[in-house]
Amino acid sequence: MDFVDTHCHIISDDLTSYPRAPIGGKQSQWAATRPVTAEGMVSRMNETGISQAVLVQATTNYGYDNSYVLDSCRRWPGRFVAVGTVDPLRPDAAASLKAAVGDGGLAGVRLFTSGSTVPTQGEWFVAPQTFPFWEQAGEMGVPVCLQMRLGPATKQLVELLERFPGVRVLLDHIGYPDIAASPARAGAEVAELAAHPGLHLKLTHRNLERLRDAGEQAGDFLRPVIEAFGAGRIAWGSNLPAAEQCLPDLMAMAQEVLAGLPERDRQEIFAGTARRLYPGLAGAHA
Numbered sequence: 001m002d003f004v005d006t007h008c009h010i011i012s013d014d015l016t017s018y019p020r021a022p023i024g025g026k027q028s029q030w031a032a033t034r035p036v037t038a039e040g041m042v043s044r045m046n047e048t049g050i051s052q053a054v055l056v057q058a059t060t061n062y063g064y065d066n067s068y069v070l071d072s073c074r075r076w077p078g079r080f081v082a083v084g085t086v087d088p089l090r091p092d093a094a095a096s097l098k099a100a101v102g103d104g105g106l107a108g109v110r111l112f113t114s115g116s117t118v119p120t121q122g123e124w125f126v127a128p129q130t131f132p133f134w135e136q137a138g139e140m141g142v143p144v145c146l147q148m149r150l151g152p153a154t155k156q157l158v159e160l161l162e163r164f165p166g167v168r169v170l171l172d173h174i175g176y177p178d179i180a181a182s183p184a185r186a187g188a189e190v191a192e193l194a195a196h197p198g199l200h201l202k203l204t205h206r207n208l209e210r211l212r213d214a215g216e217q218a219g220d221f222l223r224p225v226i227e228a229f230g231a232g233r234i235a236w237g238s239n240l241p242a243a244e245q246c247l248p249d250l251m252a253m254a255q256e257v258l259a260g261l262p263e264r265d266r267q268e269i270f271a272g273t274a275r276r277l278y279p280g281l282a283g284a285h286a
Contacts, residue, residue: 001267003251004274004281005045005053007172007204007237011035011061012068021063023085023112028060028242035061036241038072042079044240044247052078052281054237054274056110056145057085066106074104081107081280083145088133089124097136107278109137110145110172113153126156126163138166143277145202150175150189161196170200170235170277179210179221187221194228200277201225201234203269205243205250211257218257231265235273 011031012018020027036044038055045053055069062068066084073080084106086096100106113125124130125146137144146169148157154175161169171193177186193199211218226234238250245253258266275282 001263002271003048003050004235004271005050005238005240005247006170006235006274006277007056007202008041008053008240009036009058009242010038010041010055010068010072011058013037018062018065018068020061021065022060023063024060028058030242030244031058031061034241034244038068038075038080041240042076045079048247048251050247050251051271052274053080054083054107054278054281055080056083059085059110059112066100070105081278083108083110083143085110086133088130089127091129093130094132094136097133097142098140101140101142106142107280108143108145108170110147113146113148126160131163134160134164134167138164141168143168143170143200145170145172147172148175150177154189154193158193158196161193161199165196165198168198168200168277170202172202173204173206173239174201174225176206177221179207179214179218183211183214183217183219183221184224187224190221191224191228194225194233199229199233200273201229202237203234203254204237204239205245205253206239208253208257212253219260222258222261226261226265231261231268232273232276234269235277236269 055072057066057069064085064087069082069084073082086100086109111125174190177190179186236254238247240247243250
């Protein structure tokens with residue numbers, strides 16, 4: 001089977017070329033204690049049998065400076081594409097996005113809505129100041145990874161999807177649904193969002209660990225979500241090295257949890273969806 005990792009992070013050991021400047025001034029613990037370089041990521045991918053990966057900007061290390069993920073993609077053009085970070089609240093956000101994307105540029109962007117990397121609290125990602133950014137993303141077909149928690153913020157997510165139906169939003173970690181409390185209820189809540197065709201789901205260890213722990217009840221979450229979205233709107237990502245496990249173990253966990261799905265669905269989740277969201281991957285693979 002073909003595998004694409006849609007969510008991994010890299011950190012250089014060259015502090016001169018790639019100085020650290022985390023948003024909010026705070027470096028995440030994993031970035032400090034178990035960083036992985038681009039070379040290390042290639043080695044781990046080879047070991048695990050992953051053909052390609054999406055390098056997601058480590059904002060807790062580099063802030064808005066996307067140099068390292070971009071340089072790594074240029075060095076390994078057949079293995080990586082880059083998802084960087086821009087500030088959608090800036091007056092020039094639309095122009096900055098347009099300049100950052102294209103030949104040799106970003107394949108997508110990621111926005112944080114909560115946590116230590118967010119200087120502005122609240123659901124600012126639907127503030128009127130961000131509208132030019134979203135309009136530009138829709139016009140260019142740029143996928144936007146959105147890190148947020150479902151719950152009180154779901155209303156703002158729906159508002160965004162209704163206002164900008166042409167934007168492809170990839171919901172990181174599926175919005176952290178509370179699978180542990182009730183797989184069935186969490187599955188139903190996520191499935192309701194499938195009515196918005198631009199929304200895609202990123203399935204990572206943060207969900208897979210809870211699905212593994214749920215045992216047979218994991219299907220109570222997976223069945224309604226896959227029926228509503230279709231496997232073609234779901235993509236797997238390891239979250240290495242933010243995840244504590246090694247890449248082979250993260251892959252094994254994903255395969256274990258999804259083992260009951262038809263092969264065509266697993267192939268979509270493990271590679272097909274990623275290549276449609278990020279055409280640069282499809283071209284390099286071909």
